[in-house]
Amino acid sequence: MKTRTGQRTLDKSNSALNRPSPDLYPRIEPHAQGHLDVSGGHRIYWEQSGNPTGVPVVFLHGGPGAGSNPSHRRFFDPDHYRIVVFDQRGAGRSTPFGETRNNTTQDLIDDMEALRRQLDIDKWFVFGGSWGSTLALAYGIAHPDRCRGFALRGIFLGRQSEVDWFLYDMKRVYPEAWRRFSGYLPENERGDILTAYHKRLNDPDPDIHRPAAEVWSQFESACSTLHHSGGGGGSGRGALSLARLEAHYFVNDVFMAENHLLTNIGRITHLPCVIVQGRYDMVCPIVTADELAQAWPDADYVIVPDAGHSAMEPGIRSSLVKAMDGFRRLDAV
Secondary structure: OEEEEOOOOOOOOHHHHHOOOOOOOOOOOOOEEEEEEOHHHOEEEEEEEEOOOOEEEEEEOOOOOOOOOHHHHHHOOOOOEEEEEEOOOOOOOOEOOOOOOOOOHHHHHHHHHHHHHHOOOOOEEEEEEOHHHHHHHHHHHHOHHHEEEEEEEOOOOOOHHHHHHHHOHHHHOOHHHHHHHHHOOOHHHHHHHHHHHHHHHOOOOHHHHHHHHHHHHHHHHHOOOOOOOOOOOOOOHHHHHHHHHHHHHHHOHHHOOOOHHHHOHHHOOOOOEEEEEEOOOOOOOHHHHHHHHHHOOOOEEEEEOOOOOOOOOHHHHHHHHHHHHHHOOOOOO
């Protein structure tokens, strides 16, 4: 296993975290986009940017309900890569929005295969962070012959201990954020936070599901960066899909057997992989990334010493760009 710790000195002020990102590639627009009809009445939004004849890479957003945004195109050299971005079921521009029916991990894996065939791609690099790392690994284990390699960030393996950390144990580091998160619920429901939120997030009344979604999303946002200004995140349409779909997946054990990913990791460890992990990631603590790195000895394991969970923290984003730049040297066949 190759482990390295980033050496770049970073400005840790809040303003530095919010400034433009010179280490990302310039903003680009899609050259093709559309919706793909998949099973269960879902239609997934997809787009392509960069080099139409380049090396394919697929971006998997987090959440699972976070959706994609234009900045996600910017991790990749647009002259080299054919960049595929899509919104997973119920998220972003996919329809029906916020839908939990027919929305499982296997459905998302099948959607990736449907999209790969639709775009006439033989193999692609798979890039994902947080829940996106979970889906990337699950897809790779199911379809190793369709993967060129992996760039993974903020590792989440979908185990009960990781869900419990998010719901209960982050209070050890963010007690004030957790008090607001748990305190939104009546005292007699705080012993089972997931069930209580799941019920509210799926209530058809917007006056019930919207405020619950905002509190859930604000909690996650508050814990996602090493330096948090206290603003941003947790409101609007995206908060509902994020909170509702996260609760949906959590209450269903992310639709995988416990430890499925590590148990079957041998199916993809022959492929190149870069694991990028913030030392102070509180949403997906480093112990999980370390377990994955131990199980994948040939992976390049990059620990960013002054970062939390967010892909847009300076050290994280630059490490991800470097990972994809490094893959340019691989045989493109």
